[in-house]
Amino acid sequence: MPRKPKESPAQELRRRVLEAVRAVPPGQVAGYGEISRRAGYPGRARLVARILSAGDEPGLPWHRVLRSDGRIAFPPGSAGFDEQVQRLRAEGVRVESGRVRGQRAAPTLDQILWAPPD
């Protein structure tokens, strides 16, 4: 019988990461490390970046993913940088000098999901 269509670890990781990114509600932001941790792969923040850079998944709220410092992962002046800032502002996130103001990348996604409204 044909072997199971078991996907490669990278495939599963990608799927989990995408799900974690989609789990971030609008107006909120998360860090790469948090996404990787929530996906079940702690310490693989670079993998998250690698996946987002692929941009295979349309409709993915990649703009809600920032660095742990709350700064934009893109270099200032870059197209991605500008686009991400614009999208965040459209969701009500205050962005100043390429950094998110008022709410850093939450230490844990639980903090985001459990964060009290206003």
Place this chain on the structure above:
DNA sequence: GATATGACCTGAA
């Protein structure tokens, strides 16, 4: 197989 690169993270100075 080895080296270099990348939308990174953490801790320490």
Place this chain on the structure above:
DNA sequence: GTTCAGGCCATAT
């Protein structure tokens, strides 16, 4: 507030 070094792992050459 910033900068530096070490770690992590998939992809490209």
